[in-house]
Amino acid sequence: MAPITTASNETNHQALLDKLDIAKIQKPFRNPNFKAPQRRNKSVKQILSDASRREASLLTTQNNSGASTPMPVTPTEAGSLHPNPAQASQDLSRLVLEKNQKAAQTGPSVTYTSIAAAPSTRPKKRYCDITGLPAPYRDSKTGLYYHNKEVYAVIRGLSTAQIQEYLALRGAATVLK
């Protein structure tokens, strides 16, 4: 669509272009040596699948490595480290492994996908697909919900494409892969 600036003509437009362009202004704060890594624009699906794969691999490594074997607990425990550095490092590694084990059993507590809400367990109210009013009836041929016989007459006159569009609004359209 055409620009909506009032009294817009070629020179005005050009002047505005120059004024708004930020490629021209000085940017001293920008690091000249910084080059953006290639292919950093990942799609959301990709980011989430990478993250889930990483979590899964973390779980499996913990389970399969011998590090999860419980070692005998000595009395001087629970927080203080052994004075002997070799022993101390063992204690340290054991503490870390225990923490990881706890985490591995439950999985990471908060991820983007784990946050997503679960489906509803309540019965859903039905609304007319055409008008949005409450729908007591359902057309068995098309699967659309309708409000009264007048809307039913409208439904009968719809083409297949329109029927599928109404069903898609509800998420009930047949998707052929």
Add this chain to the structure above:
Amino acid sequence: MPHFTLPIHPPTNTNTPLPAPSQPYLLSDPPFTGQLPSSRQQNPPGTAIVIDNGSSSIRAGWSHEASPRLQFPPLMARYTDRKLARRLTFVGSEIYFDGTARGQSKSAYDTSTSSNIINNWDVVEGSLEYIFAKLGVNGQNVDRPVVMTEPLANPAYARRTMSELLFEGFGVPAVAYGVDSLFSYDFNGGRTGLVVGAGYTGTHVIPVVDRQPLLSQATRLDWGRSQCVEFLTRLLRAKYPGLLTGGKITETQIEDLVREHCYVSQSYSSEMLGMLEWSGLENRDHLVQLPYQEKEVVVKTDEELRIAEERKRESGRRLQEQAAKMRLEKLVRKEQELEYYRDLLLRVQSAPTKKAARELLDEDEFKDESQLDRRIKEMEKSVRKQRNKDVGDLEEETAEVHTYPLLEIPDEDLDEEGLKSKRGQRLLKANHDARARAKAEKAAEASRLASVQREDDLYRERDFEGWVEERRSARQTTIQKIKDRDRFKADLGNRKSQASQMRMKALASLASDNPLGRKRRRGQDKEDDGFGADDGDWAVYRDIQRGNDEDGEGDEEEEDLPAQLKSIEAELLKHDPDFTEQSTQEAMRDWTKSLYHAFAHGPYAFDGESAREGAQMHLNVERIRVPEVLFQPSIAGVDQAGIVELIETLIGNRMAGHPAQSLLAKDVFVTGGYALFKGFEARLEAELRGVLPVEAGVRVRKARDPTLDAWRGAAQWAGQGDGGGFVTRGEWMEKGGEYLKEHNLGNVFA
């Protein structure tokens, strides 16, 4: 004693249509409001740059200020202008001023999936440049710490890339990340409660206990204003097919429609039921006028009409003259030929020998005299006729008496010649007879109709009531027949219906070798079952025809029922005083009673021809249907629980046993752009009070400024400046890109 009588208003059958509204809503212009200001003043050290990275808009400013200085959508257009041969970059709303820029604009977020995870880092880089430039940063690197918001449970990749961009690309000394709804809650003085962050691409519900968020119990519902916009677009496209195609309406315009016209209903089912009621519909229905083009109607003035007529008549006359001239020429030529033949005949008759005669005839390819004779007679006749028509100077042609003498003579007496001519004469006679018969039949038919009409008139004059009754019942039966015929036709289309099956049976029996399984009678020929001998047999073709033609070709032979209906109604209108315009079939389809008309065109008359009305949209049901999806996601096919159910399960089940469980509902805090819908927190409160126990003491409050408080909260938190939560550049380089310092208003490490 006073005596009152209330006036009785007779019930009105029709709803009164209203005139068009005086002020329809127009679509908004694209949101270019001018260039955002930039500041060059020095800012006191110790302040931080606060950036609220939202999916609807980025808000940025200095932490010591009360409001963010910049607010713009996360869009950027970077392209090479061909005329100037230069790379141009535009950020934010400034892309809307140029059509090319708008076409090239990219969003930082993936618009097809409506998620709040950053997808396009070039746009983020451009936006950051824009922010720093406008905020007046002009050192070698950005020398102030940056506070940024991120989505809840931001993936590590996104955080890492953002940190890399800030630290490496702009040399920021320290960065802190936080969650926007938590910042807003903190700014509004919240301590323990439930935070509902209703954002642009999703709605988060986070319980906060003693200023610590319980992120493991937090949840996100994938519905926000951007999904509302998409839903409304699809609803309008289904409601007005053909109106939204062709890019006539942009997404920002639909977004403005959502912002202006939609509101949250307090009681959805009952309000929906009454939404399309006629009374008061003009208040609930909003008329949106799209740009349209008036159709050109060429109005000819009287002068022009007259001139056009004159010209037409002129050309007609000219053509007639030409035709007359040509006919005269032909006539003359024919007469000449006639003369020639007559001459020939004379010569033949006066030929000395038969041989000479033969020769003369052969020249003109005549077999014998009689043929020549006949030819002459024909020509004479045609000449005379033509003469009559054109010139009209010859006398009337004597009525030819067609005689067929040869038909009397039996076949044996005639020779071959005679036989041929006899056959010709028989044919002529048959033709003549047939034409006479047809004429007689037509006359008889006309007289019959006239007599029927006379009888009808007599009947009407004699017994008016009876006549009216009879006509009315005829009308009813015609209507019924039309309905039955339509139903029958519709049934034929359905494969499993009774009508279709009968048709199949008829077809099968026709096609089979022995219909009805009849045993072949002796002596009957194998292939001959006598079909077609009786004229009634051919009617079966009419039965098996599907009749799904749209031109109505089949109606030529059947009774033309609609026309019959019209004629009956015309008669009734003329003579019956009770039968008015309203009772006719046309008026039965009253548009003011039609629900669908109220739905699609509001309480106003609709003229399908007008271009202005064809480009109008009515928002009535959509006004409450679209925001309702947050409460009932199944309306839009979102397979998640509604927000009330989420809060209910959170407080009731997931937080069961937690000491602060009873305190959560006492402070339900709503923030984010979705909270700007009218009636949102009232509805939430009413619904929660309905599902939570009384001891919970439900109280819902809205942020003072749902859109800007997140930024203000982040600015306040940055100003408190205990340094907690800030990751410095050194730490980042040492501990890796995903290093995160958790604080009570941010995410936890995953």
